[in-house]
Amino acid sequence: MRIILPAALVLAFIAAVSAGAVKIDFFSMSEMERNILFDVRLPRVVLAGLVGAALALSGVLFQYVMKNPLADSFTTGVSASSAMGAVIAIMLGLMPYIPLFALAGGIAGLYLVYRIASYRGRIQPITMLLAGIVLSTFASATISFMKFLSDDAVSSIIFWLMGGFQAATPLKDLILFAVICFSFLSVRGDYLKLDILCFDDTTASSTGVDVNRLRKKLFFAAALLTAFSVGYAGIIGFVGLIIPHILRLGNLVKASYLLPASLTGGAAFMMATDLVARTILQGGQELPVGVITSSIGGVFFLYLLIKRRKELFYFN
C-alpha cells in the first residue's frame, strides 16, 4: 500500500493531464494547446485531486468523531447545508459568490449540528449523526423548494448540484491546498490519540486522551474541508465514505497510515474519475463526475462489502 497509493496518484495525474477532449502534443505544443494545458486542464486536474483528498480526509475525520464507519460529510449534514448555501447564491444570481455562500451554509449547518449534539460541553456521536441526517433532509427539501420556485435558475442549480471541476482556477487550487494543509497539519500530531479514540470513551479518557477536545478539533477540521470542497466543486458523493473504507479493508487501520493514505487515495480516485467523466463521451461532452463516483464507487464498494463481510463484521 505504501508504494501502490503514491504510484496510483502519479499515474492518475499523468493520465488525467495527458488525456482530454483536445489532444495535446506535449513535445511541440502550439499556443492554443499550451493555453488549454495550463489554463484549463492542469487547474482542473489539480482541483479534482485536491477535492478528492479533502473529501476523503474529511470522511476519515468524521468517522473518528462519530466512531461510526458510516459517517461522512453527508451524514453529518455539512454537504447538504453547504449545497443549500450555494443554491441560495444561484437563486440570487450571485454566481461568483457560490463558494462563499457554500462555506457560510456549511459552517451554519455544522454549528447547528454541533450545538444540538453537544450536551454539557460533550459531543454525543449518535445525536450528532441523527441531527446531521435531519439537517440533510431539511436542506434537500429547501433545495427542492427553491428549484420549484425559480424556473430560470433550475438548470444551473441542477448542473451545480451534480458537481464537477469545470470552474477550476489556479487560485481555487491554491486556496483548497492551503485548507488541506492546515487541516492535515492540525491533526497530524494526534495519530496515536485517534487510534485510542476508537475505544469507548471511558477507556480512551482513562488512557490519557482528552476525548472531547480532540473530537471538537477533528469536527472543525473535517467541516472546513467539506465546505471548501462543496463550494468549489458542488456535491460529489461517496468519496468520503468509500475511500477510507477501501483503505481500511486494505489493512490501513492505524491513523498514521490511514490519514496520509486517504489524502493520496482520495486524490488519485478523483483525478481518475474526473478523467473518465470528461473523456467517456464523444465530441467533448462531459458526464457529471458525481455520476461516475457514485456508480463506479458504489459498485466497487458493494463488491467489497460482499467480499469482505468478515472483516467488516469485526469492525465493531
Added chain:
Amino acid sequence: MDGLHIGKGGLIAVLGNNGSGKSTFLNVMSGLLEFTGGYRVNGRPFREMAQAESARLMGFLPQEAALNMPFDAFYVVLTGRFIHSDGRMYSRADIARTENVMKRFDVFHLRDRLFNALSGGEKQRVLLARVMNMDTDIFLLDEPFSGIDILHQIKIVDVFRRIRSEKIIMVVIHDLSFAIHHFDRFLLFRDGRLLYDMKRDDLSPEMLSEVFGVRVGFAEQDNRMFVYTEEM
C-alpha cells in the same frame, strides 16, 4: 467515606451487591465521573490534575470496553503505553514492554489476532494486559475477572500479588472465597456507602451478611478459608 486512606502494598478487594456504589467509587477515583468533595493523590488534590496527569497515575479498567477499529491484540495492548510515549510514536521500549506484559498475562499468543474476533474472556485478558501496560502506581480494575477461566484468574492474581508491594491495586470482585483467599484489604459497599474497610483477619461472617443481605459463613479446611452463602 470520609478519611479513607489507601497506601501502597496489599491487594484491595471492592465488594458489594449490584448498584452498591463499587463502580461509581472507581469511576470517581479515576476522574471519569463528576463528584462532590475531594481527595488527594500523593498529597495533591486530584481536581487540579489534567487528564494526562491522572492517567499517568492511575490505570482504569472499565467494566465494559468497546473497540470499533480492526486492531490486532498487540496494538490494543500497546495503546496502554500512550501516556509514556511522545504522543506521536511508540518507542522500542514501549514495544518491548508490551511483549513482556502480554507474556505475563498469557495473551502473547493472541498478538496477531483481531481484538474483536477474540472470545469474551480473551478480550478481557487483553484489556487487562493493556491497563497493566500503563505501568501506573494505582490500578482501578472494575470486575477484571469477569468471563475469565479459573486457570487464568489464578495466573492473574499471582501477577497482582507479585507487584502489590509497590502498587495500589483495587479490584471489584464478586467471588467471595477467591477474594478472601487472595486479597488483603476489603472495602465493603452497601446502598451507595462504604460500610466497612477491613483487613482480611478482621472480616467476620456477620459483616459480610450485613453487606450482601445473605447468610454468610466461614469454613476452614486444609488451612484455607472457604465462604459459603445461603438465603437469609
